[in-house]
Amino acid sequence: xxxxxxxxxxxxxxxxxxxxxxxxxxxxxxxxxxxxxxxxxxxxxxxxxxxxxxxxxxxxxxxxxxxxxxxxxxxxxxxxxxxxxxxxxxxxxxxxxxxxxxxxxxxxxxxxxxxxxxxxxxxxxxxxxxxxxxxxxxxxxxxxxxxxxxxxxxxxxxxxxxxxxxxxxxxxxx
Amino acid sequence: xxxxxxxxxxxxxxxxxxxxxxxxxxxxxxxxxxxxxxxxxxxxxxxxxxxxxxxxxxxxxxxxxxxxxxxxxxxxxxxxxxxxxxxxxxxxxxxxxxxxxxxxxxxxxxxxxxxxxxxxxxxxxxxxxxxxxxxxxxxxxxxxxxxxxxxxxxxxxxxxxxxxxxxxxxxxxx
Numbered sequence: 001x002x003x004x005x006x007x008x009x010x011x012x013x014x015x016x017x018x019x020x021x022x023x024x025x026x027x028x029x030x031x032x033x034x035x036x037x038x039x040x041x042x043x044x045x046x047x048x049x050x051x052x053x054x055x056x057x058x059x060x061x062x063x064x065x066x067x068x069x070x071x072x073x074x075x076x077x078x079x080x081x082x083x084x085x086x087x088x089x090x091x092x093x094x095x096x097x098x099x100x101x102x103x104x105x106x107x108x109x110x111x112x113x114x115x116x117x118x119x120x121x122x123x124x125x126x127x128x129x130x131x132x133x134x135x136x137x138x139x140x141x142x143x144x145x146x147x148x149x150x151x152x153x154x155x156x157x158x159x160x161x162x163x164x165x166x167x168x169x170x171x172x173x174x
Numbered sequence: 175x176x177x178x179x180x181x182x183x184x185x186x187x188x189x190x191x192x193x194x195x196x197x198x199x200x201x202x203x204x205x206x207x208x209x210x211x212x213x214x215x216x217x218x219x220x221x222x223x224x225x226x227x228x229x230x231x232x233x234x235x236x237x238x239x240x241x242x243x244x245x246x247x248x249x250x251x252x253x254x255x256x257x258x259x260x261x262x263x264x265x266x267x268x269x270x271x272x273x274x275x276x277x278x279x280x281x282x283x284x285x286x287x288x289x290x291x292x293x294x295x296x297x298x299x300x301x302x303x304x305x306x307x308x309x310x311x312x313x314x315x316x317x318x319x320x321x322x323x324x325x326x327x328x329x330x331x332x333x334x335x336x337x338x339x340x341x342x343x344x345x346x347x348x
Contacts, residue, residue, distance in 0.1 A: 063308050065300040119296045126239045126297025127304055134237050165342075172346035 029166045031106045032087055032096030040084040042159035047076045047117070050152035057142040057149075065123045066146070072120035073153055076160065079113045083163075100174060107167035114160035121153035203340045205280050206261055206270030214258040216333035221251045221291070224326035231316040231323075239297045240320070246287075246294035247327050250334065253287045257337075274348060281341035288334035295327035 028035030050073050060066040083106065090096055097103060128146045132138050202209030224247050234240040257280065264270055271277060302320045306312050 064303050118293070122293045122296035123300025123303075126300040129238050129297075130301055130304070168339075168342065169346045172343045173348075 029162055030096065030170055031083070031103065031163075031167065032090030034091060036163055037084060037087040037091060039159050039163050040080050040087055043080040043156050044077060044084060046152045046156035046159060047073045047080060050149045050156060051077065053145050053152065054149040057145045059142070063127065065120075065127050066149075069120040069124045069149065069153060072116040073156065076113045076117045076156055079109055080160075083109075100171065103167050103171050107164060107171055110160060110164035110167060114157050114164055117153055117160065118157045121150055121157060124150040124153065203336055204270065204344055205257070205277065205337075205341065206264030208265060210337055211258060211261040211265060213333050213337050214254050214261055217254040217330050218251060218258060220326045220330035220333060221247045221254060224323045224330060225251065227319050227326065228323040231319045233316070237301065239294075239301050240323075243294040243298045243323065243327060246290040247330065250287045250291045250330055253283055254334075257283075274345065277341050277345050281338060281345055284334060284338035284341060288331050288338055291327055291334065292331045295324055295331055298324040298327065 029039060030036060051070055054060050054066060054070055054073075057066075060070065086097070097106070124146065128143065128150055131141050131146070132143045203213060204210060225244055228234050228240060228244055228247075231240075234244065260271075271280070298320065302317065302324055305315050305320070306317045
């Protein structure tokens with residue numbers, strides 16, 4: 001008789017969980033890491049110093065370019081603050097942002113704010129050089145303050161660009 | 175008798191060639207494509223117009239910033255020319271640059287030249303706005319020429335950045 005048992009032995013399903021979609025690598029500097037939080041705080045500190053120094057000159061609204069610097073660096077401050085809060089939250093709940101949509105949002109935001117800050121810093125640098133070097137009117141102008149504000153804007157851009165490149169890189173290397 | 179034939183039938187080896195390492199995708203705009211050549215020629219044309227217009231103002235060497243614009247856009251011209259020749263060669267021999275070292279060299283070069291051009295364009299824009307808007311001295315200065323040269327430098331940057339991003343993207347997504 002070849003009738004087998006009613007219950008056939010079945011291979012136990014393998015206990016390994018099906019390999020998930022390859023996740024992004026979690027580099028320091030990517031959103032949700034301590035490196036990213038430090039970069040954000042650097043951006044924030046430099047941007048705040050830049051705006052504060054520029055606002056104390058009192059004649060900055062008379063020049064279009066310095067007003068633009070204050071506006072662009074102000075935008076940088078808001079963006080860095082949002083990013084710093086997001087990073088802090090991710091660190092506190094011990095998670096990181098690996099979602100492609102979130103990372104691309106961060107990359108686009110970083111790209112726009114850092115480009116605006118860089119443009120504003122370059123324009124201010126051009127005008128500061130013009131005033132101090134070509135026109136030689138530093139006596140009637142706040143040259144040192146303009147220079148400090150410009151330098152701080154450059155440093156803020158310098159802190160913003162690594163996180164943009166890391167986000168872009170991790171987005172492309174998914 | 176179970177002795178088999180001396181020559182055993184062997185499965186014919188599959189004719190498919192072993193899958194090579196995944197190559198970079200060949201997008202239009204990457205070095206060695208027609209898109210890249212068109213972008214390079216755009217950079218070149220805009221940069222040449224920018225330098226020519228600026229040089230005709232005759233008083234540009236008195237201002238640091240406009241001299242810097244000429245220098246930066248001159249560098250852009252040299253780089254675009256090199257890239258255009260490399261692209262033309264690749265198109266003529268019907269190959270494309272898929273080597274990571276070459277693509278990263280192109281990405282770094284594009285990044286440096288486009289950043290310098292953008293910085294020079296922003297600084298010139300700041301000074302042009304200062305002269306035309308704040309100081310209102312367009313009668314004694316070549317405002318329209320300064321503006322045209324600045325606008326052409328911006329357009330040159332605008333044509334340079336896509337190839338940088340494409341190279342960077344293809345480098346990351348290998």
